[in-house]
Amino acid sequence: MRRFVCYARKLDKGGVSGIAFDYLARFFIGQAVDKECWNSFLNLNALKGLLNLEFRVNPDEYSKLVGRYISYLSNIMEFVYSDVAKKIDMLIDKVSNRIEWKAYEDFLEKLSKSNYKYDFDTSNLITYAVYFAKLEMIYRSKVIPEDINELTNLDMEQFNDLAQMCNTFFKNFFDSGLVTQKSDVVYNPTFGKVGYLVGGADADIYIDGVLYDFKSTKTNAYKWQDFGQIISYYLF
Structure with a gap:
């Protein structure tokens, strides 16, 4: 059976920023609350977009995209579980596919190192969120960019805009007390x-x-x- 691939010259920048901010909000809230924080990073539409690419791009390119997703997701797990009071062992029953499982294994391996020290640069979350947002756009639109490298490129103007949006978000959701450690959240x-x-x-x-x-x-x-x-x- 012949496969047809629909290409887009470029992903919509404004759309990417909007979805990326949604992911940033998820990650920050997931880190702040106790209940079911794993839902902030598991079974994402970004993963569905990544899986849609498996037979639509060069196998070597797909392998690199998967590796990047695993690395980013592992780091997000580290960020969300940076509160030592959270029970990491509960996460094992929530992982549902091989890509999330590999990220989980990498996360545990990182924690097991004797010289492990939490040293996370939260600005990296913007990089992760933009990548996830582009994958989600593929999932929703079923089109991929002509240049697959666009998925991993980061526009600095977009980065700065998202950083400002995060500042506004923190003032309105965290500094105001709207989100607390005991908040009930559905993502x-x-x-x-x-x-x-x-x-x-x-x-x-x-x-x-x-x-x-x-x-x-x-x-x-x-x-x-x-x-x-x-x-x-x-x-x-």
């Missing part, structure tokens, strides 16, 4: 059968009884599409 909540009727709708995050949907935009104004999306979540 990417879905809407059951109703959601599937409209193509599998999912929101960004649900914290202590409130649904939040993050939007990144160049213009500080309401858009009908965004307003309509929020209303549809309420109706669902």
